[in-house]
Amino acid sequence: MKICFATNNTKKIAEVKAALGPDFDIVSLEAIGCREELPETGNTLEANAFQKARYVKDHYGVDCFADDTGLEVDALAGAPGVYSGRFAGEPRSDERNISLLLEKMKGQTNRAARFKTVIALILDGKEYAFVGEAQGEILQERIGTGGFGYDPVFRPRGFEKTFAELSMEEKNAISHRGKAVKALADFLK
DSSP states (O other), rough: EEEEEEEOOOHHHHHHHHHHHHTOOOOGGGGTTSOOOOOOOOSSHHHHHHHHHHHHHHHHHHHHHHHEEEEGGGGOOOOOOTGGGTTTOOOOOOHHHHHHHHHHHTTTTOOEEEEEEEEEEEEEEEEEEEEEEEEEEOSSSSSSSSSTTTTTGEEETTOOOOGGGGGHHHHHSSSSHHHHHHHHHHHOO
């Protein structure tokens, strides 16, 4: 099955391709000729995911799925949440986002956090949503060089390593995106 993943983030595409396996030909926005920034003006992860998927369907006529992910930190009342990608402002920067998060977490004893991913699928004129969560904690410093986003400061519950220290296979097995992609794959199969 060929389907568009409404992103040009090569690391996200690689994670999803690995999780979905060889039965799916995942194409990027660039592959369908979409070079513009997709709209993300919703107040929730689900609203943003559907906004992106609908944009691709409406403008390019292809079935697709889009995701939105947020890091929800208890000590920050759920922030950065839907604003995780642009927490430190524009242009988006993983490094600046992590630095701001660590600064805001100084002195906090409650380090509990969760990643949440919502995948919006538009297929044959119908819309579906798939959700995945990963519980964990925010560390006081960056550890690891893999992954992307907040991975170097997020340690999933029950693990001694951060997402940035896990292999892609290990991360996909337990991560928020991995869980949402598994639900998507089970549905598509």
